[in-house]
Amino acid sequence: MLSEMIKEEFIQLELEVTDWEEAIRKSAEPLLIGGKITSEYIEKIIETTQKIGPYIVITKNVALPHAPTQYGALDLAMGITTLKTPVKSGNKTNDPVKYLFCMSAKDSETHLESMAELVNLLSDQTFYHVLDTAKKPMDILDYIIESE
Template sequence: MLSEMIKEEFIQLRIDASDWEDAIRKSASPLLNGGKITAEYIDKIIETAQTSGPYIVVTKHVALPHAPTQFGALDLAMGITTLKTPIASGNKANDPVKYLFCMSAKDSETHLESMAELVNLLSDQKFYQVLDTAEKPMDILNYIIETE
């Protein structure tokens, strides 16, 4: 379940980011600090975005920073970062990005059910209201738990 991937300390609210690269680094830092990914994993996300374009921008205002498992995904985890000021990613259809869901999966299958739950949340307008108005990380995590 999605709530099992997300810990309270992986949720950051109203973070300042100077550009898309800074936003990725900041969104990934809780997973790095929590031992779920390596620094190489973060570098690979950025390198791939530089060479392939903003592949991580999955829908309006939403990015899903991730990289292939072999580049330093140590455990199944997801962080949620909301930005104080949305940033341009280069994806004209979905910019600016305001919400980042940094993900780490240790294989190609264990995260699939959780991803389906995330897709459902991303089609729920109330979820965006929760992201925008949350006073503390548990406000978001509790909403996710309630919807499961």
């Protein structure tokens, strides 16, 4: 379940960043500190984005920073970051990015159920309201748990 991937300390609210690269680094930081990814994983996300474009931008205002498991995904986890000021990623259709869901999966299957739950949340306008108005990380995590 999605709530099992997300810990309170992986949720960051209203971060200030200057560009998409800093947004990726900051969104991945809690997973790095939590031992879920390596610094190589973060560098691979940025390198891949520079090479092929904003593949991580999955819908309007939403990015899902991730890289192949062999580049330092140590455990199943997801962080949620909201930005105070949205950033441009280069994805003309879905820019600017305001919400980042940094994900780590140690294989290609264990995260699939959680991803389906995330897709459902991303089609729920109330979820965006929760992301925008949360005063503390548990406000978001509580909503996710209630939605499961």
